[in-house]
Amino acid sequence: MGSTEEPDRPISLYDPSSSPSHPLLSKPPDDPQPETEPDPTQFLQISYNYGPRPFKDLPFLVLFLLIVLCTFGFGLFSVFNRNTYYSDLSSFSYSSNSSSCVESSVSELSPTTWFSFYSFSSSSSSFLDSLLWVFVITFVLSVPICLLLLLALKHYTKQIVYVSLPFFVVIPIFFNVYWFVACTLSSSCSDAFPLVYRILVLVFVFLVIAVIVWIFVVNWHRIELTVSIIGVASDALSRNLGLFLVLPCMSLGLVIYYAPIVVFLVFASHNGEIVPKETDGEYTCVWKQDGWVPAYYALAILTMLWSLAAMVEAQVYVISGTIAQWHFSKEGQTPRRSIRSSLRNAFGPSSGTICLSGLLICAVRVVRAAVDTATQESLPGIVNLMLRCCVNVFLSAIDFLNKFTINFVAITGESYCTSARMTYELLKRNLLSAVFVETISTRLLAGIIFVLSAIYAIAACAILKAVSNLGVDSYYVAALAWVLLIMVLGFFVHVLDNAIDTIYVCYAVDRDRGEVCKQEVHEVFVHLPISRNHRPSLDSRTLGV
Template sequence: MADDYSPSSAEPLLSSKQISYPSPPPSSIVSEDNVDNDTEDQNITFNYGPRPFRDLPFSILFLVLLLSTFSFGIFSIVHRNPDASNVSSFAYSHNTTSCRHLISFSTTTTTTTSTTSSIKYLIWTLVVSLLLTGPLALSLLWLLRHYAKQLVYAMLPFFLLIPIFFNVYWFVACTVSSQCTHAFQLPYRILLLVFVFLIIGIVVWILVANWHRIELTVRIIGVASNALASNLGLFAVLPCLTFALLVYFVPIVVFLVFARFNGKIVPHESKQGSEGVVSCVWKQDPWVPAYYTLAILTMLWSAAAMVEAQVFVTSGTIAQWYFSKEHSRPSRSIRTSLRNAFGPSFGTVCFSGLLICVARVVRAAVDTAKREDAAPGIVSLILRCCVNALLSAVDFLNKFTINFAAITGEGYWSSAKMTYELLKRNLLSAVFVETVSTRILGGIIFVLSAVYAIAVCAVLKAVSNLGVDAYFVAILAGLLLIVVLGFFVHVLDNVIDTVYVCFAIDRDKGEVCKQEVHEVYVYLPISRNNRPSLATRTPLSV
């Protein structure tokens, strides 16, 4: 992996020197037999015109599943049994051989519980943290756009110092605490201490092994941040889509709660010693477990489809920015992407979400079976290998597919095929763009969240008497910041992938829509089967 883009000593890695490479693809890349088939691919660009509906059966299937979930959910509310929570007030009647309701007088006692200081501090801390996440994300975007190199190199030492600090701190704190020492003996503390240092050593090795790619990673992050900064509306639209998904889940959760109230109270005979005793028990209707399965599958598919829809909207918006003329901004780009995602390409989004959902469920089932089976047989091992290979194929297929569909409006299978051919024709890697950028961004998010958690803990220690609970509140505040900034990193990763596909389209047509993108993305790894010289990977001159 380290040799995929090693330039010669005569040219630095990120030289600003402009060397043109031929506009048409080399004859060795496109064979004569495939010239006619690739003619249509040569004209790939963003489709601004009306788009036909794609993958319509999957959108219909999703809507049928959705309507079934809501219809049976409403039925469960209407036909719920109000006696479901009063089973104890029923007794078996030998005269009628049925369960009858007993008249009982119950007294209710009202208890008041005062809100503890820990809960109040927790609520206020999370509220303040949530309000700060937006400005922090925008500030991080500004820093990555203008000072990406300085920020990355300044954060790299903290990738090691923060874990070392926490590792030593918990060890010393546990050693001086008699309660912790009694519960966690010294050999186990030393073992955990060494294990964490071993993980830190692996992180050091990863940094050293990829040190030559740090400069390229900084440039990639800077380009992606500039693209995202030019489309700041995504920061308002994408969280709104996530909030809409949560609102959409609320009635389904309500349906699941009321579904368990569908049934009846029936007699149940059980033996106590040598005599049989008849009691009254609650029996759910037979369709309730099936409805639980239906509703959970609908929620999983909806969540996966919403993730793919967010990728689609991000890709469509960034692609319109990429293919626009210099110093001009496309109008209503986000609105166009939203209309395409939930309109003509809704079936493609649903299909992609279904594949991702099935892959995740199958992977979780395989991992669970692996943990439960301590001594797997050869057949089980072979099945797991086949399943893992199939899931890897799905991940490979889905890579860049939804990005390409957002740009062209093609269906899922057509987008997968055309994307693979586009990258292969231009000697670009269809497997991986730049994973180091994701890891570095994740490290930056970890450092910022850890520093924020330490600051929150220090403030709570100074203004309150929470004691150990201050650590708990600070950890939750840090986790909240990780979730929000992690979403920011996820969006930035989608931007990197989209710009990569747009760069491939530019190379395929011998054009340059964004010169600053070509100056960076040209150094990304190329196909391992073809390694042209540096000159063929240098940006086009304009």
């Protein structure tokens, strides 16, 4: 059995003095290593690295900073080099004397235009006021809703899940019947949508609902295990509530970081000149951008996408580092400054690794979007279908590998490639089913927030109909409130999902070391199904008990 390290002592992953019973990457005993060339990973001992961490994957951090500096540098150039006549394009006309565009009298809005604009503003003011108030109230209420949901999942996980499960079926049935009846009673809808098509859609939705019920019945034993997993993760999050303050601040920092880039993109379009253009023998004045503007657009968009992906990975890193410190702490002790140390590691020694991970995720999203677009534009065929399936499988594999690699990086501080290899070997050796943890809990949590958001939207719509005269617009306001609440609750599920993944990796580390750091975690995760690709030995089955 491996020895437990003190939290205040730096732990080296490469400790030749330790002799774990199950080394990470060592070969079987019947295949000894040559004594002349010892394998540096033979005595690898995995644990949370509390000590100073060296910088990893620095080239990717340098590349990211270089791209950001170029984006801001050319952005400042676009501000000072802009053409001030861009907004006055309509006041320019072609002059045959000089064969160029010259400025003429400035056009103004006619009284009729001003009147129509005022009428439009007056008619939409009631809708916008109601929408603004509903958005503000929804955003304010979303904070206590998230906290109450977290506490409910911690103490009453089984009750919350079992109460929500019927709504997975009841709410779709309600909306299916409601739209059918409403469309039948409305003359305009019934004329545009004949009865035969309405019945076909109604039957199709009921078939989908029947499939959902069948999935629940088949996976009922998995749902019971997932309930316990969600309860353990909710308990871990409730002990680190500071994450719900730090993570939104990180998102706000990304928005502030985006603001000057958006301004630069606007001013970049002002770089150019007004030139004459001949069309059917007539000359008009058009705006011609400078040749470097499209390239700057591509650079700025790449920077924004990479920054977004890197920030998401940084949030995952902070969640993983914080939850891992809670998991590996001694019973009865609360780790101090765990969030601060995770932030310091994320934006310090592991910043290059986070940039690399963000670049991979960004590339996967771009390639997947390009493949989907190319498939839609090209002719259908078996070759295109097979190519798309192969690409999607490959990209999904990268997503899955990256998912647990960042959790492992937050625990050990290793480089990306080393962590990917070590994570694969760790999960493979301990015969754990990662797909189970990834799929069931995510879908169950998504269903819970869908039910809560739908109930909130129905209540908001009923209140709007009672206190306002919006009419049909009340449905649109309630739908937008539903979208806002489900986005906030989706962020909550994102945090809880990453907590589950982190605890899963920590449990795998405990199995590998033959230790039990958190008894409540082992009592739940020991029931995870064993991978069917390997036949576990008796020792490997009893390690997690």
